[in-house]
Amino acid sequence: xxxxxxxxxxxxxxxxxxCFAQRAKLSPDLAGRDPEALVNVIIRYKQPPEQSHFDxxxxxxxxxxRTLGLxxxxxxxxxxxxxxxxxxxxxxxxxxPDRPVKASxxxxxPLTQDYKxxxxxxxxxxxxxxxxxxxxxxxxxxxxxxxxxxxxxxYLNQSNTVRIVHAENIxxxxxxxxxxxxxxxHVAGIAAGNGNQSSGTYAGVAPNANxxxxxxxxxxxxxxxxxxxxxxxxxxxxxxKYNIRVINLSLGRPVFxxxxxxxxxxxxxxxxxxGIVVVVAAGNDGRDNSMGTxxxxxxxxxxxxxxxxxxxxxKTENTQTTSDDxxxxxxxxxxxxxDQVVKPDLVAPGNLIISVLxxxxxxQEYPQNVTDTNYxxxxxxxxxxxxxxxxxxxxxxxxxxxxxDQVKARLMATANKNFPTSTTAxxxxxGITYTDYYDIFTVGAGYLDVWAALNNNNLLSGSAAxxxxxxxxxxxxxxxxxxxxxxxxxxxxxxxxxxxxxxxxIVSGNxxxxxxxxxxxxxxxxxxxxxxxxxxxxxxxxxSSETNILTLNGEQ
Numbered sequence: 001x002x003x004x005x006x007x008x009x010x011x012x013x014x015x016x017x018x019c020f021a022q023r024a025k026l027s028p029d030l031a032g033r034d035p036e037a038l039v040n041v042i043i044r045y046k047q048p049p050e051q052s053h054f055d056x057x058x059x060x061x062x063x064x065x066r067t068l069g070l071x072x073x074x075x076x077x078x079x080x081x082x083x084x085x086x087x088x089x090x091x092x093x094x095x096x097p098d099r100p101v102k103a104s105x106x107x108x109x110p111l112t113q114d115y116k117x118x119x120x121x122x123x124x125x126x127x128x129x130x131x132x133x134x135x136x137x138x139x140x141x142x143x144x145x146x147x148x149x150x151x152x153x154x155y156l157n158q159s160n161t162v163r164i165v166h167a168e169n170i171x172x173x174x175x176x177x178x179x180x181x182x183x184x185x186h187v188a189g190i191a192a193g194n195g196n197q198s199s200g201t202y203a204g205v206a207p208n209a210n211x212x213x214x215x216x217x218x219x220x221x222x223x224x225x226x227x228x229x230x231x232x233x234x235x236x237x238x239x240x241k242y243n244i245r246v247i248n249l250s251l252g253r254p255v256f257x258x259x260x261x262x263x264x265x266x267x268x269x270x271x272x273x274x275g276i277v278v279v280v281a282a283g284n285d286g287r288d289n290s291m292g293t294x295x296x297x298x299x300x301x302x303x304x305x306x307x308x309x310x311x312x313x314x315k316t317e318n319t320q321t322t323s324d325d326x327x328x329x330x331x332x333x334x335x336x337x338x339d340q341v342v343k344p345d346l347v348a349p350g351n352l353i354i355s356v357l358x359x360x361x362x363x364q365e366y367p368q369n370v371t372d373t374n375y376x377x378x379x380x381x382x383x384x385x386x387x388x389x390x391x392x393x394x395x396x397x398x399x400x401x402x403x404x405d406q407v408k409a410r411l412m413a414t415a416n417k418n419f420p421t422s423t424t425a426x427x428x429x430x431g432i433t434y435t436d437y438y439d440i441f442t443v444g445a446g447y448l449d450v451w452a453a454l455n456n457n458n459l460l461s462g463s464a465a466x467x468x469x470x471x472x473x474x475x476x477x478x479x480x481x482x483x484x485x486x487x488x489x490x491x492x493x494x495x496x497x498x499x500x501x502x503x504x505x506i507v508s509g510n511x512x513x514x515x516x517x518x519x520x521x522x523x524x525x526x527x528x529x530x531x532x533x534x535x536x537x538x539x540x541x542x543x544s545s546e547t548n549i550l551t552l553n554g555e556q
Contacts, residue, residue, distance in 0.1 A: 025087040027096035029256050035081035040065065040098040042226055042263045044073040045091050053091060060085060066226055070233035071266045075226040094261045101228055101253045101264075103142065103183045103221035104281035104300070104382040116190070116349040119316045119325060120387060121451030122205045125394055130454060132206025132393035136165065136244040137191050138235040138276075139386075140228065141184030141251070142217035143169070143177050145358035147374070149193040149202075150185075150211060163192065165242050167213040170231040171223060178359055180219035185358025186378050187250045188213070191386035192393070193356050197374035202354050205390025205450065206397075212242055217251065219361050225253075229267040236274050245396045247271055248389040249280045250382035252300030255337040265305040277396075277404040278308040279389045281381035282344040283332035286312075286442075287427075287434055295434075296333045296441055299343045304336035306465040306483045309392075309408050310343045313350025313384040314447060315425075322416070325349075327442055329425040329434035331381055334441040335469045342440060342466050342480065345408065346415045348391075348448040350384030352377055391450045398454055405464035412464075414453040415446030441469075 033039055045053060049072065054064045062078030075098055078086065087095055117123040144150065144164060152161035167177035179185040188204075192211055195203030216231040217223045228251065235247050249268070259265035268278045283300030291297065303310040312331040317324045328351045334343035357363060357376040369377040392407050402410075419438035426433045436442055467480040 025092055025094055026083060027094070027257050027261075029097060029099075030080070030083060030095065033080035033083075035079070037080050038077050039080050039083075040075060040077050040224075040226075041083070041095050042068065042071075042073050042075055042098055042229075043086065043095050044071055044093045044261075044263055044266070046072070046093050047091070048072050049074050053089075056089060057082075057086065066230060068226060068229050068233065068263070068267075070236060070270050071229060071263050073229075073263060094263070096225075096257065096261075096263055098224045098226045099253055099256070099264075101217075101223045101225060101251050103181070103217055103251050104284055104380050104385070116316060116353055116387060117203065117205065118320050119314070119322050119349050120205070120391070120448045122387075122391070122394075124451045125205075125454055126203070126207065128454075130206075130394040130397060132192060132209030132390060132397050134210070134243060135206065135246065135393040135396050136210045136212055136242040137206070137246045137248060137389055137393055138212040138214055138231075138238075138244050139184055139188045139191065139248050140170075140214045140216045140231040140235070141179075141187050141248070142181035142219070142221060142360065143179040143184045143215040143358075144188045144211065144213040145179045145185045145356075145360075147185065147189075147356050147358070148196045149189055149204075149356045149374070151196070152194065152208075163208070163210050164213050165210045166238060167215075168234065169215040170234060171215050171218060171227050175215075177213050177215050180360045181217060181221050182358045182360035182362030182376065183217065183221050183250070183378070183382065184213070184215070185360075186353075186355040186376055187248060187382060187386045189356030190353060190383055191248060191390040202356075202375055204355070205387055206393035209390065209393045209397075210242060212238060212244055221251075221362075223251070225264045229263060232267045232271050232278075235276065236271050239274065239276060244276060245400075246277045246279065246389050246392045248386050249278065249302065250380075250385045252281055252283045252303055255299070255301045255304050258338050259301070259305045259336070259341070260339075262301055262304075264302045268302045268305050268308050272307045272404050275404065277389075277392045277407050279385050279392065280305075280308045280310050281385045282310050282312040284313075284330045284380050286331045286333050286436075287329055287432075295329075297335060297337055298332040299334050299336045299341075300332060303332075303343060304339065304341055306339075306341045306467075307404075307463075309388055309411065310345050310444075310466075311350075311381060311384045311388045312344040312347040312443065313379070313381045314347045315351040316349050318352070322447070325447070326420075326423040326425065327436045327438065328379070329427075329436055331384075331442070334444075340469045341483070342444070342469050344442075344444040345466060346388065346412055346444045346446055346448055348384040348387035350381055350387070351379045353379065353383040355383070388448055391448060391453060394450060395453060402459075405462070406460045408464040409460035410453050410456050410458060411448065412445035413458060414449050414456045415444075416449045416452075417446040419443060419446075 060082035065075040193204035194207040280303040285298035286295040313328040
């Protein structure tokens, strides 16, 4: 090679390296933007941002909107043509759009009763004195209307005690903290309502827990990454003042990049590592077959993060027994896009759930769902999520020293694992029938059992991060591996059973192998080969930002 050619090659490689570094720092959904258009982006830095970073953005025609200290980042409005130059800054870790986020609930059809507490053993927990007393649950949602069910506790004859101990509007600072959508109040009632207006019939799981109302969704149930991150950061700041041990996120958006760089995922991880249990909706896209996966690979962010507890939705079938309970066909399934994290972590009642009626546009849009002046019906993983948030509060009341990982491990280890092989559900509006299989990517570790969790004494040491699923096309085997380097599935006796997962899949050494042709049990969705194809889950194709949430009727 001549010296001239060598110089040309070095120059080419250097330029290619810069281009690769820029692309590695720019999220894929920033590509193709009009160069002259302004775009709101979250820029995460390798250290807390300083004035020099803000000045660098200003020199390129941008301006600072909000600082996000929890993730060493800030929100800026910048010309799209400046993004590549900003990504070249060695202090910049990652740049992504300030993406839209949506509440994870659906419309529903009225019924006369719901059995959410009985389904998960929370009624027994309440009768035995577990109310979530002293535990703070941060509800990051559309606001909370201050209803009687959120005052005091009828169980403790303290009907006038204020339990909404803090209310703050993160979306519009200084504005009202009342519910403008009707979602946040419903969620708060499931987690911590006392059932005052129904003589306890429609109580929440932790009826004496304190509520921290952080408004982050507007009157359509919409928001952005930066607002949700700011609300999570505020919960961490208020953690010691109000003993905030749980954050409830009944919301989500599509996955666009690995959780390791996604700012929303990094925010929930920061809260988790700060000692707060973060509970997140799995999403309502389980019927979505747009990628040819029969709804697999549809978990939304930040539920795709391995640390948080991600919750799918079950149907109680309007009966007191759980033997006929079934997964809601709209409940999103794993593994997660790009990272193949095993999700959801567990499932809880989420279909046709009666809870506190708040103000806002949802009750106006669905007046048939208003049962009386006090209660309202909604369906979705939004409703299943606060069931688990309330359960976490009960565990923390029982043992305040539990870490988020220990709470997660205990809830998953004790989850009910008695499921059928498959069930079908028919959408009452469209008449379409959906078949669901009860594999690890549909129901996770099983059905929430609060009373069993309260009677469990296992103390996990280390991380309870959800494992990664890998598929070997040559053998047809699916293997679980740890994301933290610790023992996969937390040893051999903690998580999905004792010596076996379910069926014939045995925990062996540092991996779990599901045989040669099945995901779980005896039935395999036809989409198995598609889930691990080269253009779907592995990351060359992602859903557009318009696929926020399916508007579904509650299943009956």
